[in-house]
Amino acid sequence: MDFLVDKLPVKPERDDAARTPVAQRPSRKEAEAAVRTLIQWAGDDPDREGLLDTPRRVVKAWREMFGGYDQDVAEELDTVFDEVGGYGDIVLVRDIPFYSHCEHHIVPILGHAHIGYYPRDGVVGLSKLARVVEIYARRLQTQENLTASVVKAIEEHLNPRGLAVMMEAEHMCMAMRGIQKQGISTVTTGYTGVFKEDPQEQMRFLTMVRRTYNAR
Ligand SMILES: Nc1nc2c(ncn2[C@@H]2O[C@H](COP(=O)(O)OP(=O)(O)OP(=O)(O)O)[C@@H](O)[C@H]2O)c(=O)[nH]1
Numbered sequence: 416m417d418f419l420v421d422k423l424p425v426k427p428e429r430d431d432a433a434r435t436p437v438a439q440r441p442s443r444k445e446a447e448a449a450v451r452t453l454i455q456w457a458g459d460d461p462d463r464e465g466l467l468d469t470p471r472r473v474v475k476a477w478r479e480m481f482g483g484y485d486q487d488v489a490e491e492l493d494t495v496f497d498e499v500g501g502y503g504d505i506v507l508v509r510d511i512p513f514y515s516h517c518e519h520h521i522v523p524i525l526g527h528a529h530i531g532y533y534p535r536d537g538v539v540g541l542s543k544l545a546r547v548v549e550i551y552a553r554r555l556q557t558q559e560n561l562t563a564s565v566v567k568a569i570e571e572h573l574n575p576r577g578l579a580v581m582m583e584a585e586h587m588c589m590a591m592r593g594i595q596k597q598g599i600s601t602v603t604t605g606y607t608g609v610f611k612e613d614p615q616e617q618m619r620f621l622t623m624v625r626r627t628y629n630a631r
């Protein structure tokens with residue numbers, strides 16, 4: 416990705432989970448000016464030596480932390496391996512760490528995702544599930560929408576017999592400011608197919624996820 420390109424056009428093929436599509440991004444210079452304003456809003460002097468390069472760094476960091484707007488999950492999930500050697504049991508990828516930002520305060524959300532599915536037509540590369548989480552996490556959203564986006568993308572591309580997604584995260588907007596309660600875990604889930612229909616399958620997923628956590 417070229418961080419120096421100004422006035423990036425929005426890709427027309429971007430998936431619909433990219434919220435608030437903008438017709439045109441501001442220029443890098445405009446974004447840096449906005450950071451200068453926020454430094455002043457914080458109460459500091461953007462012209463003092465230690466802060467002179469900060470707007471450039473912040474703008475570059477934002478392109479990285481919000482790089483999910485430039486990525487398309489379809490590209491990650493388009494290869495399904497249909498040769499699975501008769502494997503039809505649950506595939507669980509757990510403890511996928513993610514860093515996101517809440518759309519209300521643009522403050523970090525730190526968490527783990529767990530994704531389990533029963534293959535139907537085939538399987539995807541294990542890393543691709545983590546990539547899907549990564550792409551959506553690097554956008555502004557609520558944890559509920561993040562979870563729903565991951566479910567929708569995997570369901571559409573993989574067509575599994577059942578899909579279970581759980582996300583557990585701490586919202587820094589509740590720890591560093593506002594209510595100021597540290598260590599709160601917010602848990603969101605999404606189930607399709609057999610996981611939605613059969614409570615025992617949900618229980619199996621939860622047991623397999625929890626086994627890791629209990630072992631710690
Ligand atoms: N449902 C949901 N709420 C979130 C998420 N991230 C942050 N929030 C909440 O968004 C709410 C925003 O509430 P507002 O009253 O509009 O804003 P605020 O005055 O900054 O609220 P406080 O955080 O309570 O100080 C807060 O209750 C946050 O805890 C999320 O992922 N999902």
Ligand SMILES: [Zn+2]
Nearest residue numbers: 517519520588
């Ligand atoms: Zn927040």
